[in-house]
Amino acid sequence: MRRPRPHRPAPAGPPVELFIEAMGGEGDGVAAGGVYVPFSLQGERVRATGGGERRELLEVLQASPDRVTPPCPHFGVCGGCALQHWAHAPYLAWKAERLRVTLARQHLDTEILPAYAAPPESRRRFALHARRGSREAARAGYKARKSWDLVDVAVCPISDRGLQAAIPALKRLAAPLFEHPKSAPTLHTTLTATGLDVDISGVEAKSGGLSADARMQVAERAAEADLARVTIGGEVAYLARMPQVRLGPAVVSLPPGAFLQATPGAEAAMSAFVAEAAQGASRIADLYCGVGTFTFRLAQIGQVHAADFAAEAVGALTSALASAPGLHGVTAEARDLVRRPVLAEELKKTDVAVFDPPRAGAAEQAAELARSGVARVIGVSCNPATFARDARTLVDAGFRLERVLPVDQFLWSTHIELVGVFSR
Template identity: 75%
Template sequence: MRGPKRRFQGGGRPSPRPPPGPPVELTIQSVGGEGDGVAAGPVFVPFTLPGERVRAQGSGDRLELMEVLEPSAERIAPICPHFGSCGGCALQHWSHEPYLAWKVSRLAGTLARERIETEILAPYAAGPATRRRVTLHARRGDRDMARLGYKARKSWDLVDIAVCPIAHPTIQAAIPALKRLAARLFEHPKSAPSLHVTLTDAGLDIDITGVEAKSGGLSADARMQLAERAAEAGFVRVTLGGEVAYMAHAPHVRLGPARVILPAGGFLQATKDAETAMADFVAAQAAGATRIADLFCGVGTFTFRLAEIAPTHAADSAPEAVAALMSALSTAPGLKGVTAEARDLARRPLLVHDLRHIDVAVFDPPRAGAAEQTAELARSGVSRVIGVSCNPATFARDARTLIDAGFTLERLLPVDQFLWSPHVELVGVFTR
């Protein structure tokens, strides 16, 4: 995309007027942690790439891109018509290889801040149209169709989407039906619904949050119409804050050898292929174990595969997730054995005594990390720890705890399943 200077065209609707402040010409030196280009100052300009000369406008250290004067050879045309206004994607304008290399370098930099070096393996990268889990926000439209989409960039406004190139084609095809479904959710003026859409092996499962409940929630008539529209669309289940409003049959997914019925709003990895890549890697690194702990296990993303290797004890703070895991055991004959408990591992981590027979521990915590549980693992006799993380910063903190206790971070697999965003996930392997 080299050529003469060009106005920025992100694909979305342009700003109605330029931001305050005089226009300035800048040379972009790097890409920052949130995906914005960084010029000397530092000054941050979204939708720019290293080496580009741009015209930007605004005040303070965060400007808006007005024009690309000298584009990078790495600049490509974004594939989404909403790119630039939608807050979901930040990096559709960057060609794939340098984009992925940037994510890996950010990960290495985060580890370096904790004085950690390790072998970083070739990253797993999800492709477009693979996301099986999205959250769409709804706003009042007309009686038959709500406005539905993602938050606008740096705003609470909504970008009403027609397509979403990151989402699985089944989800994309359902956008009109989801807008029809959401139109029945606005009986109360304070309702600001979000539709948490998950593609299961049975079809689409939708958990709705943000419907005003203090006034009594939806009326019986609105619930009836919600169910009718769900049936017309062929959705498998619709829940309101976890309560079933419509169900044709139970939404289920295959996790290794097990068939798991998901609890309402249950967590899954964002893409099926990334889940498989991570689970295969975790299982390979756990090979040879005699007893395994799967901590922050959820509905069993890794549990069932680990239990094919050795007896596995699973723990998670969500009772409904643990119940779903245990119910699925009957669908997976031949496992070495699974025990599970609902346990808040931040308040009540498995202690050294609980870990005395464990030789391999896997942890996959939320973004806050696993500081309390890592401290117990560091004091235990566990010989191998496999850490899965959606937050490299808290992973690096927890890794430092293990390393200070005598572990070595031997290798790390970067995982890019949040395509065109700044987020990167990982799986790290520690041994004593």
């Protein structure tokens, strides 16, 4: 059997002048012949280099009126943001149009509401990749664009100022983590009501993990920075106080690595939208509930049964019930909703079902919702393509997709999220 030949980029020719006719699905400008130029905008005349269908921008010869000055000094080198050069209104309209096109591919036509847009400096979590630096401070930042190289960041204008201010302390925290040459730590950092929660992955463990001395240094530097908690591979390395967040009427203590919506504002907007759509229900299913992003707010409306594959998240949700008196009642279970979705027969007395799956979607659970007698379904998604697939299953079973709220909480990326409301 012949081995496949490795991909080789098309040979680069001399720089060429191109007119950008449209914006592609990943935020690149598109010229005639399907040539993509990153960091260009529709209507611009640019000079680009490279070969094949993907080029690199050399110079903007005639700028679009929608071009703005990027606010981040790392933009263009850092692989995090793709669209800081685009004015906010057309950028947001482009995201909503991409969502409409994605739904249309599944022949779904619905009302698309004005998008919720997260402002700068609003993200409460980021993941800093660390590389060996000095004994006092590691290098830390984001992956470079189209590379495994590291951009050693000093600021990050999408992130909360509390996270930005912590970058020097996080670099100090990471310095003792390189005892093994294969260690490539990532510091998953979340800003909570009680301080920063840092969950570290990528520390080589086969050799026995960190030495006692290195762990002591991590704890000392966490204390210097007044971090709430540091975990390494999910195990506690330092704990001053439990990281906590308020979700509606409840205060939740987070398990290590717990999922939260990226911005508190988006979480509030999505929760309000979900709660409004669930009004009048007496029994509600909250599927893929996590630590209770929607559960506690829904329990102010009716009785809730919550389910999620992550037992730690369900445990945190259950423990938080005591902090939220006056709820209509919550039951919760750890359950793999792919291998064991909540069946239509189990949903007989359910009025409203909410599902908020990972990027892969909820194909198996959507099939059971389609078979059920549930009157209203609310879908929350970080992936419009899998949402559209699951929506098609529901619509084919007699549901109507009434309206969709686009949610832009990953500012200046090509990513768009949504909440959709279905009724029989």
